[in-house]
Amino acid sequence: MSALRAIKDVVGPKGEIASDDAAPFLSEWRGRWPGEAAMIVCPASTEEVAKIVKICADHNIAITPQGGNTGLVGGQIPSGDEILLSLKRMRRIREIEPLNNTMTVDAGLTLAEAQEAAKEADRLFPLSIGSEGSCQIGGIISTNAGGVNVLRYGNTRDLVLGLEAVLPNGEILSSLKRLRKDNTGYDLKQLFIGGEGTLGIVTAAVLKLFPLPAEKVTVCAGVSSARDAVALLSYAQNETGGAATSFELMARICIDLVLKHIPDTRDPLGERHPFYVLMEFSSGQKTGLRSDIEDMLAGALEKGLIKDAVIAENEAQTQSLWRIRHSISEGINGEGLGARHDVSVATSDIPAFLEKAGAAVARLAPGARVVAFGHIGDGNVHYDVVGAEGGGPHALDDKRAKIESAVYDVIDSFNGSISAEHGVGRHRRDTLAKRKSEVELGMMRAIKNALDPNGIMNPGKMI
Amino acid sequence: MSALRAIKDVVGPKGEIASDDAAPFLSEWRGRWPGEAAMIVCPASTEEVAKIVKICADHNIAITPQGGNTGLVGGQIPSGDEILLSLKRMRRIREIEPLNNTMTVDAGLTLAEAQEAAKEADRLFPLSIGSEGSCQIGGIISTNAGGVNVLRYGNTRDLVLGLEAVLPNGEILSSLKRLRKDNTGYDLKQLFIGGEGTLGIVTAAVLKLFPLPAEKVTVCAGVSSARDAVALLSYAQNETGGAATSFELMARICIDLVLKHIPDTRDPLGERHPFYVLMEFSSGQKTGLRSDIEDMLAGALEKGLIKDAVIAENEAQTQSLWRIRHSISEGINGEGLGARHDVSVATSDIPAFLEKAGAAVARLAPGARVVAFGHIGDGNVHYDVVGAEGGGPHALDDKRAKIESAVYDVIDSFNGSISAEHGVGRHRRDTLAKRKSEVELGMMRAIKNALDPNGIMNPGKMI
Numbered sequence: 001m002s003a004l005r006a007i008k009d010v011v012g013p014k015g016e017i018a019s020d021d022a023a024p025f026l027s028e029w030r031g032r033w034p035g036e037a038a039m040i041v042c043p044a045s046t047e048e049v050a051k052i053v054k055i056c057a058d059h060n061i062a063i064t065p066q067g068g069n070t071g072l073v074g075g076q077i078p079s080g081d082e083i084l085l086s087l088k089r090m091r092r093i094r095e096i097e098p099l100n101n102t103m104t105v106d107a108g109l110t111l112a113e114a115q116e117a118a119k120e121a122d123r124l125f126p127l128s129i130g131s132e133g134s135c136q137i138g139g140i141i142s143t144n145a146g147g148v149n150v151l152r153y154g155n156t157r158d159l160v161l162g163l164e165a166v167l168p169n170g171e172i173l174s175s176l177k178r179l180r181k182d183n184t185g186y187d188l189k190q191l192f193i194g195g196e197g198t199l200g201i202v203t204a205a206v207l208k209l210f211p212l213p214a215e216k217v218t219v220c221a222g223v224s225s226a227r228d229a230v231a232l233l234s235y236a237q238n239e240t241g242g243a244a245t246s247f248e249l250m251a252r253i254c255i256d257l258v259l260k261h262i263p264d265t266r267d268p269l270g271e272r273h274p275f276y277v278l279m280e281f282s283s284g285q286k287t288g289l290r291s292d293i294e295d296m297l298a299g300a301l302e303k304g305l306i307k308d309a310v311i312a313e314n315e316a317q318t319q320s321l322w323r324i325r326h327s328i329s330e331g332i333n334g335e336g337l338g339a340r341h342d343v344s345v346a347t348s349d350i351p352a353f354l355e356k357a358g359a360a361v362a363r364l365a366p367g368a369r370v371v372a373f374g375h376i377g378d379g380n381v382h383y384d385v386v387g388a389e390g391g392g393p394h395a396l397d398d399k400r401a402k403i404e405s406a407v408y409d410v411i412d413s414f415n416g417s418i419s420a421e422h423g424v425g426r427h428r429r430d431t432l433a434k435r436k437s438e439v440e441l442g443m444m445r446a447i448k449n450a451l452d453p454n455g456i457m458n459p460g461k462m463i
Numbered sequence: 464m465s466a467l468r469a470i471k472d473v474v475g476p477k478g479e480i481a482s483d484d485a486a487p488f489l490s491e492w493r494g495r496w497p498g499e500a501a502m503i504v505c506p507a508s509t510e511e512v513a514k515i516v517k518i519c520a521d522h523n524i525a526i527t528p529q530g531g532n533t534g535l536v537g538g539q540i541p542s543g544d545e546i547l548l549s550l551k552r553m554r555r556i557r558e559i560e561p562l563n564n565t566m567t568v569d570a571g572l573t574l575a576e577a578q579e580a581a582k583e584a585d586r587l588f589p590l591s592i593g594s595e596g597s598c599q600i601g602g603i604i605s606t607n608a609g610g611v612n613v614l615r616y617g618n619t620r621d622l623v624l625g626l627e628a629v630l631p632n633g634e635i636l637s638s639l640k641r642l643r644k645d646n647t648g649y650d651l652k653q654l655f656i657g658g659e660g661t662l663g664i665v666t667a668a669v670l671k672l673f674p675l676p677a678e679k680v681t682v683c684a685g686v687s688s689a690r691d692a693v694a695l696l697s698y699a700q701n702e703t704g705g706a707a708t709s710f711e712l713m714a715r716i717c718i719d720l721v722l723k724h725i726p727d728t729r730d731p732l733g734e735r736h737p738f739y740v741l742m743e744f745s746s747g748q749k750t751g752l753r754s755d756i757e758d759m760l761a762g763a764l765e766k767g768l769i770k771d772a773v774i775a776e777n778e779a780q781t782q783s784l785w786r787i788r789h790s791i792s793e794g795i796n797g798e799g800l801g802a803r804h805d806v807s808v809a810t811s812d813i814p815a816f817l818e819k820a821g822a823a824v825a826r827l828a829p830g831a832r833v834v835a836f837g838h839i840g841d842g843n844v845h846y847d848v849v850g851a852e853g854g855g856p857h858a859l860d861d862k863r864a865k866i867e868s869a870v871y872d873v874i875d876s877f878n879g880s881i882s883a884e885h886g887v888g889r890h891r892r893d894t895l896a897k898r899k900s901e902v903e904l905g906m907m908r909a910i911k912n913a914l915d916p917n918g919i920m921n922p923g924k925m926i
Contacts, residue, residue, distance in 0.1 A: 099697050099811035100842070122701070144646050155644060158621060171902050178809040180841040181609050181618060182880035183657050184887060184895055185907050185925060190653035194646050211705045234562050238585070241747000242674045284704000288751035346641040348562035378643040379563070417645035424647060432647055439634050443914065444648050450913035451906065462648060 003059040004039055007083065010051045011041045015089065025084055028069060028077060033426055035077035037064070037084040044089045046164060046172060046203040053201065054170030056083060062456045065197040067139025068110060070131035072342075073425030075143065075196045075461045082459070085201065087138045094204065096121045101209040102161060102178045107138025107202050114207065123209035126153035126245075130326065138202040144194030146421035151377035152245040152282075153210065155421075156193065162206030163189035168199070168452035178206050191447065196423055197458040199451050213245075213282035215289040218318040219297065221309035222273030226376075227351040229277050232305045233377055236279065239296040243289060246280040247377035248325050249350075254373045257331030258324050265324060269308045277306075278325050328373050328382075335369075336393025338386035339403040343411050344379040344420035353381070353414055360406040361385055365399050380420040383407060408435060424462040432462070466522040467502055470546065473514045474504045478552065488547055491532060491540060496889055498540035500527070500547040507552045509627060509635060509666040516664065517633030519546060525919045528660040530602025531573060533594035535805075536888030538606065538659045538924045545922070548664065550601045557667065559584045564672040565624060565641045570601025570665050577670065586672035589616035589708075593789065601665040607657030609884035614840035615708040615745075616673065618884070619656065625669030626652035631662070631915035641669050654910065659886055660921040662914050676708075676745035678752040681781040682760065684772035685736030689839075690814040692740050695768045696840055699742065702759040706752060709743040710840035711788050712813075717836045720794030721787050731784060732771050740769075741788050791836050791845075798832075799856025801849035802866040806874050807842040807883035816844070816877055823869040824848055828862050843883040846870060871898060887925040895925070 008016055017025060017040035026035040038061070043049045056063050064078035066086045078084050087108035094104040098121045105114055111132040118125035127140065129147035139145075141163070145156045153159065162177040175189060191199050223229045229249050237244055252274055258265050268276065283289040293311065300306045312318040332338065345353045358370055367388030374381040385403055387395025396403065408418050412435060424432050433441065448455075448463050471479055480488060480503035489498040501524070506512045519526050527541035529549045541547050550571035557567040561584045568577055574595040581588035590603065592610035602608075604626070608619045616622065625640040638652060654662050686692045692712050700707055715737055721728050731739065746752040756774065763769045775781040795801065808816045821833055830851030837844040848866055850858025859866065871881050875898060887895050896904065911918075911926050 097809065097811050099693060100809040102809065144650075146644050146646075150643065154621075157650070158617075167902070167906070171905075173902050173906065174900065175903065177878060177880070178842075179807050179880050179883070180613065180810075181807045181838075181843045181883040183607050183609075183884055184880055184882050184891075184899065185657075185903070186662075186910055187607075187620070187653055187657055188903060188906050190650055194648075194650055199649075211700050214704050230562060237674050237747075241677050243747060283748060284700075284706055285746060285748055285751050285755050288748050292748050344642050344644045346560065346563040346565065347643075348560050375644075379641075380644045415640060417640070417642050417647055419647050420642070420644040421646055428647075436647060437637065439630070439636050440638065440648070440651060442634075443630070443636065443651050446913040447649055447910060450909040 006055050007052050010048050011043050015042045033074035033077045037078040038081045040084040042086045042089045049166045050170050050172050053166050057169050062459045064458050065201045067136035068134040070135040072422045073427035075425030093117050103207045106204050109137050111135050118209050124212050141202050142197050143423045148246045159208045164204040165192050165200040165202045168457045176206050196462045214284050214286050216282045217293045218312040219279045220268040220321050221277045221306040222269045223275045226354050228305050240292050243281040245282050248278040249376040250276045250373045253371050254328045258327045261331045261334035262327040332384050335386040338396050339400045341383040341407050342420050342422045345414040345416035347379045349414045357407050357410045469518050470515050474506050478505045496537035496540045500541040501544040503547040505549045505552045512629045513633050513635050516629050520632050525922045527921050528664045530599035531597040533598040535885040536890035538888030556580050566670045569667050572600050574598050581672050587675050604665050605660050606886045611709045622671045627667040628655050628663040628665045631920045639669050659925045677747050677749050679745045680756045681775040682742045683731040683784050684740045684769040685732045686738045689817050691768050703755050706744040708745050711741040712839040713739045713836045716834050717791045721790045724794045724797035725790045795847050798849040801859050802863045804846040804870050805883050805885045808877040808879035810842045812877045820870050820873045
């Protein structure tokens with residue numbers, strides 16, 4: 001086919017992935033959504049991306065853009081005769097300006113590389129997620145990635161000042177502005193942030209940087225209830241003037257599963273508590289944070305908001321506390337597939353959500369265990385359900401769909417989100433179509449049709 | 464005409480403005496852009512707004528939405544047979560949730576009322592602009608207002624979590640989510656934020672709240688150059704871990720014009736300096752900020768970044784320093800119309816921008832005086848030019864267009880913005896059409912056509 005040959009000519013031999021090397025691109029790490037593609041190409045520049053898209057537009061060939069292939073909803077996996085376009089060769093740091101607190105980078109740079117480059121310039125790029133070693137800037141933008149520092153620094157959306165993208169007709173939207181204020185028309189970049197590659201391909205971005213914090217304090221506290229955890233968040237933020245960068249809730253079962261399945265982990269506190277909160281505070285002030293935190297914890301103990309707490313005394317203790325939090329997913333894997341949800345509600349609604357969802361799960365699957373954890377400072381709960389103890393990894397297989405539907409019903413009743421940070425992709429496309437309002441779906445379709453009338457950008461995903 | 468009668472029926476007698484009372488709606492405060500409208504209505508609810516828009520859609524009648532009528536670019540003024548739809552009767556605070564740090568309010572609430580309501584709930588709504596006593600929430604959203612606290616808290620865009628809007632077909636987009644994470648499709652609210660009413664009418668919003676700061680320090684420093692001011696910003700942020708909430712640059716002439724035209728003002732420092740920086744720092748920590756600031760100032764003095772500085776010792780001194788900053792526009796008014804610009808560049812480019820723009824102005828209008836000031840922490844410069852001393856208020860009238868064009872050329876050369884915070888409206892519509900890239904204009908038009916195919920929403924503005 002002449003179009004494929006023309007694309008080959010654009011990228012040259014270095015830019016084409018041979019079929020023997022295709023597997024890592026066509027399957028995501030857990031093996032769900034095995035993919036197929038007419039061709040896999042890795043262009044080396046924005047111009048090459050534009051030429052490829054133009055050829056595809058002229059021949060009505062669909063394209064699936066791919067970053068680090070770490071997405072959790074299959075948005076990066078093609079399912080037929082699409083061209084898979086990987087950004088992995090585009091990994092330049094175009095410019096770092098400490099005086100402007102900005103960094104301009106190619107879409108294929110990994111998040112860890114971006115963090116490292118910022119640090120070398122004595123600045124912080126605060127986004128932090130589990131896959132940061134391999135996920136790419138273009139991917140975190142297209143999925144509006146969240147992670148553990150959203151409470152203080154926001155989602156990816158809040159960290160992007162400018163954008164370069166190739167539109168579905170092959171034109172280059174060149175808007176790499178390094179500006180913090182620009183009111184000259186619709187903020188077009190917002191459509192690509194969280195757009196999951198359905199409106200174009202992000203090729204570069206200007207990212208916000210921050211001063212490095214001078215002091216950091218990590219605390220793990222045991223609390224009696226989710227309600228106390230939410231009250232503790234408000235109390236801690238008020239007492240420290242919003243110094244919390246992370247505020248992670250873990251139900252006791254999270255600790256149990258980590259201790260059971262992950263070697264070299266230990267119970268963070270002497271006694272068992274119904275819930276634990278892992279908090280990280282940071283400040284640019286050189287002194288005072290630690291004593292503020294100690295005062296705050298003493299006050300919280302006195303008010304009964306916490307039952308016990310430990311402050312990490314060194315980096316090893318900090319890492320050991322975070323290791324528990326980061327091992328929860330693996331701990332859950334040890335119990336089987338279950339039903340998993342990445343949902344959000346208003347932070348103040350978290351206790352009521354947990355109660356209502358828990359009751360719904362108990363009705364559908366008596367004995368099933370709810371493993372709830374997450375970034376409750378942002379209202380984001382990873383609400384996972386695994387089968388009863390000893391029921392085996394497939395105990396919930398026949399109930400998964402019903403449990404998901406029931407949990408989403410509860411989420412809808414709180415005007416929450418059925419996908420707080422992982423996105424829609426293939427995985428939740430049908431669910432979204434059922435649960436989003438007709439007015440919102442109508443607006444989304446109108447925008448998609450206006451910018452990608454032939455539907456060549458990442459078909460079958462999100463919309 | 465039956466359509467107008469139908470609209471009257473929707474709003475009732477209380478919702479219609481008689482022609483005797485029309486003047487304050489049809490003219491903005493400086494008397495530019497005198498307006499005309501077929502009818503002025505003030506609906507009392509979102510449902511009434513939706514009914515009115517539906518009638519207008521059915522009869523192809525255009526609508527200009529209006530908030531507090533404080534906009535500086537004429538976006539809120541109709542120019543012919545539009546219906547002027549004022550949100551002023553919709554001013555409910557629907558809900559304040561301190562535990563969730565959110566507030567849900569009607570579009571017609573004034574900014575000052577929103578700030579006050581947040582404070583009563585022991586929270587901060589940080590947006591602060593000169594017109595806050597009369598501008599409305601719907602207006603600040605539609606114009607993505609900025610102001611003096613953007614450095615720390617962002618523009619309006621960063622403060623909106625959820626939105627309710629009436630679309631050009633009369634449908635209600637009901638997305639009053641109180642969520643900090645929601646990755647379920649295109650972030651539709653972004654189109655209305657800064658959309659200047661061209662895609663629909665904002666009727667309510669969920670706003671982000673913050674803990675109240677515990678300590679605040681205000682400093683005025685004299686510096687030798689804009690370059691030193693930019694270096695000082697970076698130094699101060701690094702030394703205090705980003706504690707600056709405001710960082711305002713003022714060229715010496717700003718002080719001179721304030722002293723000349725505004726009674727009861729005084730020189731902030733003993734000697735004259737080429738530039739002044741007004742800085743405000745705040746912290747949630749109960750102690751330590753003042754001593755950090757003192758250390759920082761001592762270091763800045765030693766490095767030669769500042770020549771002198773005064774720390775406000777009480778609220779009266781703080782107010783007196785801010786009064787200078789807030790009186791600059793009035794001081795400039797005392798010198799005549801001149802040519803005024805609300806532009807932004809990367810903060811690090813400010814010194815070079817001032818040099819290059821200054822040279823361009825000097826070529827076009829020898830003797831003209833450049834009065835530059837602004838929020839340089841955000842790269843935002845209010846770059847005003849007045850005639851030579853004693854030349855009278857109309858000295859620059861015949862050169863205004865040429866000066867504006869030259870300043871915008873310089874802005875373009877820095878990839879800056881010709882409207883940092885005031886927006887486009889009527890005033891800069893033609894300029895935008897000339898200076899924005901064809902790709903961006905094309906995307907904007909495609910979105911406008913997709914959502915408002917008959918062009919009834921705020922015609923003649925922005926796009």
